[in-house]
Amino acid sequence: MASEPEVAVTANAVLSVRDLRTHFLTRDGAVRAVDGVSFDVKRGETLCIVGESGCGKSVSALSIMRLIPENVGRSMAGSVRLEGTELTTLSERQMRAIRGNRISMIFQEPMTSLNPVLTVGAQIAESLRIHQRLPQRAAWERAVEMLAMVRIADPARRAADYPHQLSGGMRQRVMIAIALACNPQVLIADEPTTALDVTIQAQILNLMLELKQRLSTAIVLITHDLGVVAETAQRAIVMYAGRKVEEAPVAELFRNPLHPYTRGLINSIPRRTAAGRRTNIRGRLQEISGIVPSLREEIVGCAFAPRCSFAVERCSRERPALDPHAPEHLAACWEVARVAAAVR
Amino acid sequence: MSAPLLRVTGLKKHFPVHRGLPSRVVGQVYAVDGVSFDIARGETLCLVGESGCGKSTVAKTVMRLLAPTAGTVALDGVDISRMGEAQLRAHRRQMQIVFQDPYSSLNPYLSAGAIVSEPLTNFELASGQELEQRVASLFERVGLRVDAVKKYPHEFSGGQRQRLGIARALAVKPSLIVADEPVSALDVSVQAQVLNLLIDLQEEFGLAYLFVSHDLAVVEHIGHRVAVMYLGRIVELAGNADLFGAALHPYSEALLAAAPVPDPELRRERMVLQGDVPSPMAPPPGCHFHTRCPYARERCRTETPPLQEVKPAHWVACHLRPVGGPFGQLTR
DSSP, X not given: OOOSOOOSOOTTEEEEEEEEEEEEEETTEEEEXXXXXXXXXXXXXXXXXXXOTTSSHHHHHHHHTTOXXXXXXXXXXXXEEEXXXXXXXXXXXXXHHHBTTTEEEEOSOTTTTSOTTSOHHHHHHHHHHHHHOOOHHHHHHHHHHHHHHTTOSSHHHHTTOOGGGSOHHHHHHHHHHHHHTTOOSEEEEESTTTTSOHHHXXXXXXXXXXXHHHHTOEEEEEESOHHHHHHHOSEEEEEETTEEEEEEEHHHHHHSOOSHHHHHHHHHSOOBOTTSOXXXXXXXXXXOOSOOOOSSSOOOSOTTGGGOTTOOGGGXXXXXXXXXXXXXXXXXXXXHHHHHHSOO | OOOOSEEEEEEEEEEEEEETTTTEEEEEEEEEEEEEEEEOTTOEEEEEOOTTSSHHHHHHHHTTSSOXXXXXXXXXXXXXXXXXXXXXXXXXXXXXXXXXXXXXXXXXXXXXXXXXXXXXXXXXXXXXXXXXXXXXXXXXXXXXXXXXXXXXXXXXXXXXXXXXXXXXXXXXXXSEEEEESTTTTSOHHHHHHHHHXXXXXXXXHTOEEEEEESOHHHHHHHOSEEEEEETTEEEEEEEHHHHHHHOOSHHHHHHHHHSOOSOTTOOOOOOOOOSOOOOTTSOOSSSGGGGTOTTOOHHHHXXXXXXXXXXXXXXXXXXXXXTTOOOOOOOO
């Protein structure tokens, strides 16, 4: 049913995901967490995947990293190529050599993703010893250098600290140090600043972007925060109910959103303007009525149709194709022309 | 002039820290350390700040869910901060709370109808048929289907649960609703629904809100006045337009600069604060913010700046913003 999977970029892609499907088999039927997602990540770029809870953005990331165990009843299909290497068919042993080395990931909660009984220095050194076969001493020295690079004050002493001795922001810096230790081509960051306060979030985002420049690592940043998208990414993908509904360069996405869901998202955030004046004094925010559909039933047609003010009869019958409407700008909507013409 | 609906004066809440066996008190967490503000009828005052600044503790102490260490909380001119539970009961009807987490703040064993009717039966405001009608109209008012009264909390989505929490708070017709991060757990599209509902209810019932949030965009949207907190103290208190248009405290300035703006065409000079918030167990002397403040002077390290009205209705606690002084750019 799905037509040729479409992506905005194919040249110079360091990571290519094609028609990724991750379903979880439960007693009540299959949950289609990720339902046919394709995208490319260019060398050294920042790509944001944005969407609300349950849209499949985190499951996509975990599927790419092959971090979802098979025994939870998941079924996976599609292709993930990292610089020409097909990851989905590798053995677990081969995958281990790549994970944390050529592609790595950081998570939302830096406390639960660090090992509480190992010093942070040992945790950074571990990946260097395994992937780069550095001797213990050299690995430790390199770990201290990494801590300095992520701007932890007094790195030689901090390397001997345990995670609970560090603040939330410092733990996330340590996670970044571990993830970047082997100089990966791709870093997947799953809501890396969501658990942090805004002033710390600003520090961490600045750090990630600066290191990206220095190491020319491509970043896939998963977030629910359109503010973070606007300030960090070159391109963005909007997901809804396990599917990609729109993809565009960031400036284009905010200036000219073509999918009604993207429009709804952008319009529903209370927004601040440059001078800090409100645009809309205690006016009503635009809401998206209703709630996200259950992923338990197979969604026929467009998943957003029941909540969409542009929906026509065709939308609930036929799944819209992801078609290009401007350079590098894809949207999956039958009524794009009407949406584009409508006043925002 | 009549008394404000809520007047909080010199509120302090310290939590003792126990350690060892037998356990001894080894220190205090100065969660709230001298906070004063008023809320008028029908007004929204927002408390904003980062985790650990004491904003939720203020909310809970105002509600008397925590007993204050010092200071007074006057509701409609009556000090409730030292009142006994029996006496307090009569005043509880006037103020209700909506919590952040719509999952843990609703009893999973009660049906939605029972959750909303409980405060009405508790205060003996309605029974029998009338109770049913009141609950039905509350459900309608917050945008829930009336036939949902038989459902249990787990059958609702996050946004619907928060509506249920709002209906419960609304049931006894309070004049003040304390909302502790009511939309933080919700997705943006649903967050917009709940914020719109809160604004509509305020207009309809003349409610006052003490609205606690860490999200500046939400605060700017819903607030009339804003109090910025840092390490247990209010550092700036001003009308919404003043705070978001011309914040005077360096911390407010940094908070505003740190919040990401959903507009990629906007290129801003960012003021990124260095370091972390100090521990509230050992707050730094003088101005609490001096350890991270790019403008800090010698005086800031020793002397606590008082919260002063530097412009009409604009209060700031900063040595570098003298009363009647110039408000030009501070220099580092």
